Amino acid sequence: MNEILQVLKDPQTQAMLRTQVVQHLVLSLTSVLLATLVAVPAGIWLTRHERLASPVLTVVSLVQTLPSIALLAFMIPFMGIGSAPAITALFLYALLPILRNTYTGIQGVDPAARESARGMGMTDRQMLFMVELPLAFRVIMSGIRVSTVMIIGWATLAAFVGAGGLGDMVLMGFSMVSTGHIIAGGVPVTLMALLADYGLGRLERAATPAGLRVSEGGH
Amino acid sequence: MIHHADRIMQMTGEHLQLALFAVLYALLAGVPIGILISRHKRLVGPVLWVVNAFQTIPALAFIGFAMIFLGLTPATGITVLFFYCLMPIVRSTYTGITSVDPAMIEAAEGMGMTRWQTLRMVQLPLALTIMLVGIRLATVIAVGSASIMSLAGAGGLGQLIFAGIDRVQTRMILAGALPAALLAIAAEFGIGALERMLTPRGLRAVKPTLRRESV
Amino acid sequence: MVRFEHVSKTYAGGHKAVDDLNLEIERGEFVCFIGPSGCGKTTTMKMINRLHEPTAGTISVNGKDIMQFDPVELRRSIGYVIQQIGLFPHMTIAQNVELVPKLLGWDAARRKSRVDELMPMVGLDPEEYRDRYPKELSGGQQQRIGVIRALAAEPELILMDEPFGALDPITRESLQDELKRLQAKLKKTIVFVTHDMDEALKLADRIVIMKDGKVHQVATPDELLRHPKDEFVAQFVGRDRLAAAPELLSVSEVMIRRPVTVDPDHGLAEAVVTMKKRRVNSLLVTDENDRLLGLVTANELKNVQRGTVASVMRTSFPVTTPDARLQEAFEQMFLAHLEFLPVVDTDGILVGLVTSTTMVDALSRALWTDGEAS
Numbered sequence: 144m145n146e147i148l149q150v151l152k153d154p155q156t157q158a159m160l161r162t163q164v165v166q167h168l169v170l171s172l173t174s175v176l177l178a179t180l181v182a183v184p185a186g187i188w189l190t191r192h193e194r195l196a197s198p199v200l201t202v203v204s205l206v207q208t209l210p211s212i213a214l215l216a217f218m219i220p221f222m223g224i225g226s227a228p229a230i231t232a233l234f235l236y237a238l239l240p241i242l243r244n245t246y247t248g249i250q251g252v253d254p255a256a257r258e259s260a261r262g263m264g265m266t267d268r269q270m271l272f273m274v275e276l277p278l279a280f281r282v283i284m285s286g287i288r289v290s291t292v293m294i295i296g297w298a299t300l301a302a303f304v305g306a307g308g309l310g311d312m313v314l315m316g317f318s319m320v321s322t323g324h325i326i327a328g329g330v331p332v333t334l335m336a337l338l339a340d341y342g343l344g345r346l347e348r349a350a351t352p353a354g355l356r357v358s359e360g361g362h
Numbered sequence: 363m364i365h366h367a368d369r370i371m372q373m374t375g376e377h378l379q380l381a382l383f384a385v386l387y388a389l390l391a392g393v394p395i396g397i398l399i400s401r402h403k404r405l406v407g408p409v410l411w412v413v414n415a416f417q418t419i420p421a422l423a424f425i426g427f428a429m430i431f432l433g434l435t436p437a438t439g440i441t442v443l444f445f446y447c448l449m450p451i452v453r454s455t456y457t458g459i460t461s462v463d464p465a466m467i468e469a470a471e472g473m474g475m476t477r478w479q480t481l482r483m484v485q486l487p488l489a490l491t492i493m494l495v496g497i498r499l500a501t502v503i504a505v506g507s508a509s510i511m512s513l514a515g516a517g518g519l520g521q522l523i524f525a526g527i528d529r530v531q532t533r534m535i536l537a538g539a540l541p542a543a544l545l546a547i548a549a550e551f552g553i554g555a556l557e558r559m560l561t562p563r564g565l566r567a568v569k570p571t572l573r574r575e576s577v
Numbered sequence: 578m579v580r581f582e583h584v585s586k587t588y589a590g591g592h593k594a595v596d597d598l599n600l601e602i603e604r605g606e607f608v609c610f611i612g613p614s615g616c617g618k619t620t621t622m623k624m625i626n627r628l629h630e631p632t633a634g635t636i637s638v639n640g641k642d643i644m645q646f647d648p649v650e651l652r653r654s655i656g657y658v659i660q661q662i663g664l665f666p667h668m669t670i671a672q673n674v675e676l677v678p679k680l681l682g683w684d685a686a687r688r689k690s691r692v693d694e695l696m697p698m699v700g701l702d703p704e705e706y707r708d709r710y711p712k713e714l715s716g717g718q719q720q721r722i723g724v725i726r727a728l729a730a731e732p733e734l735i736l737m738d739e740p741f742g743a744l745d746p747i748t749r750e751s752l753q754d755e756l757k758r759l760q761a762k763l764k765k766t767i768v769f770v771t772h773d774m775d776e777a778l779k780l781a782d783r784i785v786i787m788k789d790g791k792v793h794q795v796a797t798p799d800e801l802l803r804h805p806k807d808e809f810v811a812q813f814v815g816r817d818r819l820a821a822a823p824e825l826l827s828v829s830e831v832m833i834r835r836p837v838t839v840d841p842d843h844g845l846a847e848a849v850v851t852m853k854k855r856r857v858n859s860l861l862v863t864d865e866n867d868r869l870l871g872l873v874t875a876n877e878l879k880n881v882q883r884g885t886v887a888s889v890m891r892t893s894f895p896v897t898t899p900d901a902r903l904q905e906a907f908e909q910m911f912l913a914h915l916e917f918l919p920v921v922d923t924d925g926i927l928v929g930l931v932t933s934t935t936m937v938d939a940l941s942r943a944l945w946t947d948g949e950a951s
Contacts, residue, residue: 208502208546210509212520213539216527296420300510303527313426317513322430329423336418469663472628472736473677473726474653487667562667564710 150323160312164331166226167308171298174230175291178237183283186245187271196246203239211236211297215304229306233297237290244286248279281347288343295336299328309335366537370522374541377518380436380511381504381549384443388451388500391444393493396455397481406456413452416445421507425514439508439516446507447500454496458489491561498553505549509542519545578604578734578766579625584634586620586790594620596790597634604733605764609777612787613813621787622736622770626652638734653677656727656735656765660742662719664711670696670722671707677730695725699755717748724756728763737769741776753779774814778802786810828906829899831939832920832929838863841870841887848886849878861919861927862890869896869919869927896921899928903939906931 150156189196206214214236218228252275260270276283302310312328315321392413399405419427424442432438462485470480486493512520522538525531579602586595595617602608610618623629624636627648636643643651664673674695675688683691696703699721711719720740727735741749757780760767771777777784778798786794786801794806805811839848839860848860858875871890881889897906897918910918910933917932 205543205547208506208550209543210506210520210523210539210546212509212527213523213535213542216523216535216539217532219527219530220532292418296418296422299420299422302422303524310422313422316426317429325423325426325430329420329426332423333419336420337415340414340418463661465659465661465663466665468628468661469657469659469665472626472652472657472659472663474649474651474680476649479680484665488665562710564666564668564712 146321147323147326150321151327156312156324156327160309160327160331163307163309163312163328164335166306167295167298167310167332167335170226170229170233170301170306170308171291171295174233174298175237175287175294177230177234178241178290179287181234182238182241182286183245186242186283187249187275189242189246190249200239200243200246203242206235207239212300212303215297215300219304224305226301226306228304229298229301229308232304233294233301236297237294240286240289240293241283242286244282244289245279248282248286249275251282252278280350284343284347284350288340288347291343292336292340295332295339299332370519370537370541373517373519373521373538374545376516377505377508377520377542377545380439380516380518381443381501381508381545384440384504384508385447385497385501387440387444388447388504389497392448392451392500393455395448396452397459399452400456400459410449410453410456413449417449419445421510422513425510429514434515436516438514439511439518442514443504443507443511446503450496450499450503451493454493454499455489458492458496459485461492462488487562488565491557491565494553494557494560498550498557501549501553502546505542506546509538578602578606578639579768580637580640581621582635582637584621584624584631584636586617586624586629587632593790595624595631598790598792600785600792600795602766602768604766607760607767607769607780607782608785609781609783610768610770610785610787611772611774611777611813612793614772616787617790618770618785618787619738622738622768625734625736625768626655626657628652653681653730654732654734656730656732658720658723658727658735658737658740660739662711662716662723662743664719664722664726666711669708669710670701670714671703673711673722674726674729676726681730683730691729695728698728698759699725715748716744717752720744720752721755724752724759728759728765732765734766734768737767739771740769742771742773749776756780786813826903826939827899828897828901828903828920828931829929831903831935832899832931833935834929836861836919836927836930838867838927839873839886840864841885841890843886845878845881845884845886845889848873849875852878859917860886861930862886863927867926869921869925872919894919897931898922903931903936907936910936 185199189199209217211232215229215232218232222228222231256274256278257270260274265273298308299310299313301308302314309328309332312324313332314328316324316326316328395409395413399409421442424445425438428438428441432441466484466488467480470484475483508516508518509520509523512518512524519538519542523535523542526534526536526538579600581598581600584595584598585593587593598617598621610622612618620629624631625638625643627643627646630644638646638651638655664670665676668676671689671692674692675683678688678691692707693703696706701718701721706714706718711722714722723740727737741752744752753776760780769777769780778801781798783795783797784801785792786796788809794801794810796804801810801814805814837851837855837857837860839851839862841862841864852858852860852875860873861869862871862873863869870887871892872894873886873890877889877891895909895913895915895918897909897920899920899922906918910916910931917930919927920929920931922928
């Protein structure tokens with residue numbers, strides 16, 4: 144116990160921890176943000192090109208079967224070490240849940256709602272923004288939540304490609320067999336993941352149109 | 363590379379063993395937990411919250427926490443994977459059992475089945491289709507995450523990947539990563555086939571889906 | 578066979594589903610429980626196999642208090658059929674039918690021969706259907722299996738909870754016929770819950786009408802139609818059905834509303850002319866307020882030449898009331914050798930007339946439309 148406190152009180156550790164928390168957040172959020180910017184439009188696009196949906200989703204889910212650590216490692220020969228390869232690998236990993244949920248969320252919109260939107264004279268664009276996206280919002284948000292939680296976890300492995308983050312502290316604990324360092328790195332990253340899960344879950348519910356809240360969303 | 367083949371086979375074996383033991387233990391614990399919460403509704407919220415939280419803990423941190431208690435042994439890896447596998451199994455057992463038509467239970471009780479007979483002869487067979495979706499998900503999670511467990515001294519294909527990173531040898535990384543990816547794909551399809559085989563003919567039209575959440 | 582003594586069932590919230598129920602069901606009897614939803618009919622039935630347990634009183638089966646039985650053993654000895662059919666979808670038809678025998682430990686050969694014996698009873702060929710799964714059968718076929726599944730272990734008593742309620746009318750009708758035929762052959766004791774009065778009238782030896790957790794009336798279908806205990810039962814049995822039953826018609830429904838009348842101070846010649854003109858052989862004598870004073874017939878007028886109607890009219894004769902049963906009126910006429918009966922209300926005001934002709938007309942119309950409807 145004393146040893147743990149000693150590590151936690153050490154100003155050097157504290158300074159390191161601050162840097163690593165920031166690094167970790169930047170790594171995770173950048174990858175998820177990029178993945179969202181790509182996967183949501185791509186998911187919408189797939190609903191307009193049904194024939195491509197199945198092959199595209201299969202390829203993206205194959206990326207996910209690669210062990211995360213391997214995907215990170217693959218980036219080294221192409222991009223060297225640092226944040227760039229880490230963000231690229233994490234971005235690829237974050238794509239699938241968001242892409243799949245956007246696609247199924249929009250697909251799951253009641254055809255009657257779509258038909259009445261058309262009947263009212265909405266353009267494709269109006270229908271997307273006024274009908275389809277609001278109705279699919281909860282499912283899409285749930286994809287973003289799953290990706291975020293997952294990426295905060297895998298970002299600890301970015302330490303292996305020299306991108307920093309809280310993984311550094313945990314790995315330091317491993318090599319020094321220091322419980323204090325493991326706790327110092329492991330607890331904040333766990334809290335970060337739990338908070339993201341909780342906070343985004345709240346957002347998911349709060350942003351769901353009132354009329355939909357009674358029925359269970361998801362797929 | 364030839365003399366590496368044996369080594370890769372051996373590591374693939376370790377990898378599978380690690381994942382399968384984790385799933386097996388998760389089944390042994392998760393199915394009873396799922397049945398228990400289906401009978402005590404007050405426990406549903408808290409139990410699902412806890413098993414879901416386990417899934418949220420980042421792998422590296424989880425290994426670290428487990429190491430504090432268990433040291434650098436295969437047990438550490440299996441323990442962490444076990445906790446990751448619990449959520450899909452508990453949840454699918456619970457969903458499966460509670461989605462059995464109440465008329466079936468009434469018919470079973472009315473015919474004079476004991477609680478145990480009702481569970482064994484009616485509820486579990488009818489829940490099986492949904493439970494298998496959870497088991498598949500758990501297996502995919504276990505096989506996919508097993509690589510990292512090499513860090514905790516659990517062996518497996520992760521050893522090659524980490525060694526490859528250390529020595530910056532892409533071929534070594536691939537030698538570990540490709541079999542691991544193939545195992546994950548095989549787990550996904552293999553259990554899919556098993557699901558179809560195990561589904562009683564009378565139920566085959568029904569296709570349940572469970573929300574898939576990744577680690 | 579089944580005896581309820583002061584049986585009550587009170588739920589945790591204090592709601593009394595069944596309230597001091599007493600009833601005896603004979604061996605081989607087909608009893609239907611019927612009543613509005615929430616009347617306690619289903620609870621009453623489910624107490625017999627202890628799916629619900631009474632909070633007071635005793636239920637005995639074959640003279641033995643059911644609380645003395647192990648509930649599992651008790652249920653295995655009683656057949657049970659539910660509305661949702663409840664065939665197990667993961668078991669074949671044969672596996673479903675032989676389930677209770679299997680729970681009772683019958684060997685495979687005996688179970689198989691039982692299945693082969695039962696399936697033809699409901700018109701299903703074992704060779705063709707034995708290895709099918711429930712979803713491969715129509716709803717009607719599924720419930721036929723539901724019925725023989727309840728018969729499989731040869732129980733003396735069978736409980737049926739709205740078993741045909743979810744079926745379409747044509748299928749329901751044919752299953753009712755089959756059940757009736759099976760019952761005639763097997764002589765089981767059947768307790769049948771339904772909310773369909775037609776079904777109860779068709780199947781039951783006795784109907785138990787329940788209301789607010791109490792037995793409201795117990796009667797055979799005939800008695801129920803003839804003598805509904807009160808307005809509640811009459812309404813429940815249905816006005817249409819009562820009207821269609823000729824013996825339940827009331828006088829007011831068939832009487833002639835404007836019978837030919839004559840003033841008491843009219844002359845006799847005038848009365849004869851009226852009779853000829855209206856082609857009747859009697860006249861009712863009323864005052865200016867339509868109060869019935871007497872009657873004169875053509876026969877009586879033949880012998881008298883002079884005077885007023887008042888001087889010759891009869892003042893003592895049978896009358897009936899508008900709400901009297903047609904059957905009673907008919908008996909009255911028959912006994913008094915009359916061709917007609919005046920109908921008067923409680924103030925003695927003439928409101929109509931029934932004759933043997935109108936009565937025969939009405940009865941034949943009721944019988945004829947009834948015959949066509951069924």
